[in-house]
Amino acid sequence: MAVNLYIPSESDIHPVAGVQIGAAEAGIRKANHRDLTVFRLAEGSSVAGVFTLNRFRAAPVQVCETHLAAGQGIRALVINTGNANAGTGESGLQAATQTCVELANILDIKPQQVLPFSTGVILEPLPLDRLVAALPQAVADTADNNWFMAAHSIMTTDTQPKIVSRRVALGNNTITITGISKGAGMIRPNMATMLGFLATDAGIAPELLTDMVRSIANLSFNRITVDGDTSTNDSFIVMATGQSAVRIESVSDPLYAPLYKALAEAATELAQKIVRDAEGATKFMTVHVEQAKTPEEALKVAYSVAQSPLVKTAFYASDPNLGRILCAIGYAGIADLDVSGVNLWLGDVMVASQGGRHPNYQEEDGQRVMQQAEIPMRIALGRGEASETVYTCDFSHEYVTINADYRS
Amino acid sequence: MAVNLYIPSESDIHPVAGVQIGAAEAGIRKANHRDLTVFRLAEGSSVAGVFTLNRFRAAPVQVCETHLAAGQGIRALVINTGNANAGTGESGLQAATQTCVELANILDIKPQQVLPFSTGVILEPLPLDRLVAALPQAVADTADNNWFMAAHSIMTTDTQPKIVSRRVALGNNTITITGISKGAGMIRPNMATMLGFLATDAGIAPELLTDMVRSIANLSFNRITVDGDTSTNDSFIVMATGQSAVRIESVSDPLYAPLYKALAEAATELAQKIVRDAEGATKFMTVHVEQAKTPEEALKVAYSVAQSPLVKTAFYASDPNLGRILCAIGYAGIADLDVSGVNLWLGDVMVASQGGRHPNYQEEDGQRVMQQAEIPMRIALGRGEASETVYTCDFSHEYVTINADYRS
Numbered sequence: 001m002a003v004n005l006y007i008p009s010e011s012d013i014h015p016v017a018g019v020q021i022g023a024a025e026a027g028i029r030k031a032n033h034r035d036l037t038v039f040r041l042a043e044g045s046s047v048a049g050v051f052t053l054n055r056f057r058a059a060p061v062q063v064c065e066t067h068l069a070a071g072q073g074i075r076a077l078v079i080n081t082g083n084a085n086a087g088t089g090e091s092g093l094q095a096a097t098q099t100c101v102e103l104a105n106i107l108d109i110k111p112q113q114v115l116p117f118s119t120g121v122i123l124e125p126l127p128l129d130r131l132v133a134a135l136p137q138a139v140a141d142t143a144d145n146n147w148f149m150a151a152h153s154i155m156t157t158d159t160q161p162k163i164v165s166r167r168v169a170l171g172n173n174t175i176t177i178t179g180i181s182k183g184a185g186m187i188r189p190n191m192a193t194m195l196g197f198l199a200t201d202a203g204i205a206p207e208l209l210t211d212m213v214r215s216i217a218n219l220s221f222n223r224i225t226v227d228g229d230t231s232t233n234d235s236f237i238v239m240a241t242g243q244s245a246v247r248i249e250s251v252s253d254p255l256y257a258p259l260y261k262a263l264a265e266a267a268t269e270l271a272q273k274i275v276r277d278a279e280g281a282t283k284f285m286t287v288h289v290e291q292a293k294t295p296e297e298a299l300k301v302a303y304s305v306a307q308s309p310l311v312k313t314a315f316y317a318s319d320p321n322l323g324r325i326l327c328a329i330g331y332a333g334i335a336d337l338d339v340s341g342v343n344l345w346l347g348d349v350m351v352a353s354q355g356g357r358h359p360n361y362q363e364e365d366g367q368r369v370m371q372q373a374e375i376p377m378r379i380a381l382g383r384g385e386a387s388e389t390v391y392t393c394d395f396s397h398e399y400v401t402i403n404a405d406y407r408s
Numbered sequence: 409m410a411v412n413l414y415i416p417s418e419s420d421i422h423p424v425a426g427v428q429i430g431a432a433e434a435g436i437r438k439a440n441h442r443d444l445t446v447f448r449l450a451e452g453s454s455v456a457g458v459f460t461l462n463r464f465r466a467a468p469v470q471v472c473e474t475h476l477a478a479g480q481g482i483r484a485l486v487i488n489t490g491n492a493n494a495g496t497g498e499s500g501l502q503a504a505t506q507t508c509v510e511l512a513n514i515l516d517i518k519p520q521q522v523l524p525f526s527t528g529v530i531l532e533p534l535p536l537d538r539l540v541a542a543l544p545q546a547v548a549d550t551a552d553n554n555w556f557m558a559a560h561s562i563m564t565t566d567t568q569p570k571i572v573s574r575r576v577a578l579g580n581n582t583i584t585i586t587g588i589s590k591g592a593g594m595i596r597p598n599m600a601t602m603l604g605f606l607a608t609d610a611g612i613a614p615e616l617l618t619d620m621v622r623s624i625a626n627l628s629f630n631r632i633t634v635d636g637d638t639s640t641n642d643s644f645i646v647m648a649t650g651q652s653a654v655r656i657e658s659v660s661d662p663l664y665a666p667l668y669k670a671l672a673e674a675a676t677e678l679a680q681k682i683v684r685d686a687e688g689a690t691k692f693m694t695v696h697v698e699q700a701k702t703p704e705e706a707l708k709v710a711y712s713v714a715q716s717p718l719v720k721t722a723f724y725a726s727d728p729n730l731g732r733i734l735c736a737i738g739y740a741g742i743a744d745l746d747v748s749g750v751n752l753w754l755g756d757v758m759v760a761s762q763g764g765r766h767p768n769y770q771e772e773d774g775q776r777v778m779q780q781a782e783i784p785m786r787i788a789l790g791r792g793e794a795s796e797t798v799y800t801c802d803f804s805h806e807y808v809t810i811n812a813d814y815r816s
Contacts, residue, residue, distance in 0.1 A: 055745040056738030056763070087734040089748075089764025122731020123765050227717040229732075230739035309635040309717070310811055317812030323530020324637075326495040330464030331638035337463040340497070355464070356497025357531050400805050403718055404725030 002160045002277035003284040003373050003393065013165040014176045015144040016199040018042030018241025022141030023153040026134035028127055029082030029120060034153040036131060038103065038138040039077035039197070045241045046206045047074035047115070048213040052234035058086035059096040059126075060116040061233060067100070070112040071206075077115045077237070078103050078135070079195065081156050081182075085118040085126040086232035095126040102132045106139050119156055119182065119195055119233050151180040154195055157402055158182050162273035164198075168262040170255045173245045175202045177266045183226070183274030196221055196236040196270050202259055203242030205249045212260060213238045220267035224391045226278040227399070228307040238263065275391045280398030283315050286376045286391055291341075293384035297334055301379060302390035304332035312395030315375065320366030322351050329379060341382025347375065410568045410685035411692040411781050411801065421573040422584045423552035424607040426450030426649025430549030431561040434542035436535055437490030437528060442561040444539060446511065446546040447485035447605070453649045454614045455482035455523070456621040460642035466494035467504040467534075468524040469641060475508070478520040479614075485645070486511050486546075487525040487603065488539055489564050489590075494640035495531040503534040510540045514547050527564055527590065527603055527641050559588040562603055565810055566590050570681035572606075576670040578663045581653045583610045585674045591634070591682030604629055604644040604678050610667055611650030613657045620668060621646045628675035632799045633714050634686040635807070646671065683799045688806030691723050694784045694799055699749075701792035705742055709787060710798040712740035720803030723783065728774030730759050737787060749790025755783065 019041060023034040041047065049068060051061045068074070078099055085092045100114035107114075118126065151161035165178040179198030204212065217236050248256050276284050287306045292298035305311055308328040314321040325344060330337070339355035347369035350358045369375060427449060434444040449455065457476060459469045475482070486507055493500045508522035515522075526534065559569035573586040587606030612620065625644050656664050684692050695714045700706035713719055716736040722729040733752060738745070747763035755777035758766045777783060 054735060054738035055740075055742065056734045056747050084731070087731045087760065087764055089762060092764065121729065122735055123760065124731070125765070229716055229718050229735060232731075232735050232738060308637055309807070310637050313808050313811035316808065319812065321529065323492065323495045323532070323640075326464045327462060327530055327637065327640050330462035330640060332463075334463065339464050352495060352531065354497060356495055356500065357533070395808060397805050397808050399717070400721050400724065400803060400808060403721035404727065 003281055005160050005273055005276040007160060008163060008165055010148045013147050013163060014167055014178055015147065016176050016178050016241060017201045017243035018045055019199045019239065020142040020144055021146035021150045022138045022143065023146070023149055024134040024137035024141060026080065026130050028080050028130060034149070035081045036134045036138050037079040037150050037153045038135070038142060040107065040142050041075050041239055042241050042243060043073070043075065045074065045239055046204050046209045047237065047239050048206070048210040049115070049235060049237040050214055050217045052231060054230050054232045054234070056087055056232045058084050058118060058233040059088055059092035060085055060118045061235060062093060063096040063100065064115045064117070064235065067112045067115055072110055072112045074115055075109045075113040076103055076107055077117065077197070079117040079154055080131055081154060082120040083118060083124055083126050084120045084122045084233050087123040088125060092126060095128045098128060099131060103135055106135055115237070117195055117233070117235055119154070122232055147178055147180065154180065154182045156182060157279055158277050160277050162270055162277065164266045164269045166262070166266065170202070170246050170258055175200055175244045175246050177262055179266055179270050181270040181274055183278065195233070196267065197239070198237070198263065198267055198270065199239040199241065200263065201241050201244040203247035204240040208248065208250060209238060209240055212263065216264045216267045219264050220271040223389060224271050224275050225303060225306050226275065226393060272391055275393050278393045279402045280396040281393035282396055283394040284374050284391070285315060285393060286389060287379070288377065288387065288389045289379045289381065290387035291380045291382050291384055292386040295386045295388050298386050298388035299390070300334065301329055301332045301381065302388055304328045305377070305379070306390045306392035309395055315370065316394040316396045318367065318370040320363055320370050322346065322366055325377070326352060337381070338383070343380040343382065345378040346370070347372070411689050413568050413681055413684040415568060416571060416573055418556045421555050421571060422575055422586055423555065424584050424586050424649060425609045425651035426453055427607045427647065428550040428552055429554035429558045430546045430551065431554070431557055432542040432545035432549060434488065434538050436488050436538060442557070443489045444542045444546050445487040445558050445561045446543070446550060448515065448550050449483050449647055450649050450651060451481070451483065453482065453647055454612050454617045455645065455647050456614070456617040457523070457643060457645040458622055458625045460639060462638050462640045462642070464495055464640045466492050466526055466641040467496055467500035468493055468526045469643060470501060471504040471508065472523045472525070472643065475520045475523055480518055480520045482523055483517045483521040484511055484515055485523045485525065485605070487562055489562060490528040491526060491532055491534050492528045492530045492641050493526040493534040496533060500534060503536045506536060507539060511543055514543055523645070525603055525641070525643055527562070530640055555586055555588065562588065562590045564590060565687055566685050568685045570678055570685065572674045572677045574670070574674065578610070578654050578666055583608055583652045583654050585670055587674055587678050589678040589682055591686065603641070604675065605647070606645070606671065606675055606678065607647040607649065608671065609649050609652040611655035612648040616656065616658060617646060617648055620671065624672045624675045627672050628679040631797060632679050632683050633711060634683065634801060680799055683801050686801045687810045688804040689801035690804055691802040692782050692799070693723060693801060694797060695787070696785065696795065696797045697787045697789065698795035699788045699790050699792055700794040703794045703796050706794050706796035707798070708742065709737055709740045709789065710796055712736045713785070713787070714798045714800035717803055723778065724802040724804045726775065726778040728771055728778050730754065730774055733785070734760060745789070746791070751788040751790065753786040754778070755780070
């Protein structure tokens, strides 16, 4: 039961010139599910990505980094669900590499021009034979207008497809931005999220795109948390096919800023959709921390609150047990925090001032905000100018049910 | 439903000479519950404590530190449940101080000789009038043999009383060690736990006791986690009444080491009892990390695993989805961890070797260990000599139920 997750109708999704997508049933983990997705990219596309900082990086993440560094020009992506190909050692690396070799053979490109992605159960061998056997079908299926299907194909415990699509006027031209993501659990991205793919027909110089994708990830996928578990497979990819008339070579281009803004907004929407459809989520919470000394400090406090099981269960119950928020601020690791400077608002209700209960705070007011599906929280630390925002959800019985039964 | 939590019968609990305990119903939050407990200590007792590092330290914690520092000799403790007196600002501090003044008046001691403790809901004013009104009844009730009652009186969401009691031969004498604790939720002690009180009739020099209590807290209460939430009220107190023939002045005393060991074992048992009776716990897990470069590094990995909601829900379901453990090791924050050196055992079953699934690992073997109520986990990082152990529990529907309904 996703929280206010907007799903565009299929007819509102704009294909991106230079991107074709196909999918097939490989039976990686379960039958009767399109668990294998292939993206084909026009020659000359720029592709950049950011990946998990988990030390147990999945084999496909390692191969992605190698292939991006090879600089041969990425021409295809291959994504499987049902198996993360993580914690699989040397044989996992070989399986990810071989996946690229097989797809490259079919498409008549180099293996280094393929990026592989996997999501699913960790510590189980990837069934390479079944994956490879389904590749020709996925390639045969590729078409411009398959974004909606792809958003479904990459889902695991997601209940809804996550997709953004928009047309943006840039100067005298109009470009298209369309993207998909998946998430649901094991979500505290560290450089990127579980899987996010964003494409545009704008042209963007490769080095510039590399800088942009890092910066955009920091504004979007690196600002969400469901359960604090940074996955082994987090990957966020931006593809710029250059099939429109727009081409950006540097930050000094007057169209750079509006293009950056459009891509960042699309990425933020994709990231927020992951929170809205998080495992068991019934509420969407925005934790905004301001008056911090540094952005790092603001993030520490925001994540401490956003990840507290006690805060999250109180929100689930619509119980304004708001002392739990102060408690989480207090253990966020700011050794010299003077709590008498801390103020807290829930929506427009001032809950705590000068480190204690605000004199005018009434429990009914807190209760009213807690019952909303979208809950904004604002924490002022009273010690500086920095601010940061993190998006999270509540913690429900359903989260436990889903994760206790994930593999069955 | 506590996990293998041993409750001694009342007749097996040894009073500690020099300690008298009484309780009364103050109606702090709910009626018909002995929510106010008073300890009286013989003159000449040494008392030392460690307290939460949460920056939102509760008012009673701040008063405890002031009164311990005053060095007047602690003669009484007063403990209320139902209200944490935290996030209550200046008026909360006044309420905690006034509690000490009122009890001191009744006992004819100085206010600085009283330590106050509170546990319960944060951000609500302490009902001082009701508390003070019940003090005479609690004092009138004080007796040597009330430890069992006190273990009940300090409970909040605990389902079982937590109590240890033992007699220990030291040289030619025998001393008594008896203690109680409470926990249940908001448990990741940082210097101490929610509430732990340990008393002995051995005499211990005050400065020595101060050192001992810090070191013992680090071995016991600072090695448990339920939900990663470091409380505002964590307090661990050791009282040494000196009413036995044993008196220890320094670490060079031959009886120091066995006394330290006996106190540390009692504290560890009290701390483990908090995990065994944690909110919703159905399993007790020991996370042992070895071959780390430093103890800090071992702790980072141990807590990362012990606090992962995904690991904890898998244990709840007895589902050997053990890749989640590798994932949590990977995001523990060791930037240069070479995962190919990581080995993992569940009980006697080797699950992962050299960073991947162990060739001989069979899911049935993992399943067998997962079904146990007590699950030992061993993680070897392959990069040093340091090791640490952390105790935790699984994460169940019941945890969500308890914490969604805590205040109702």
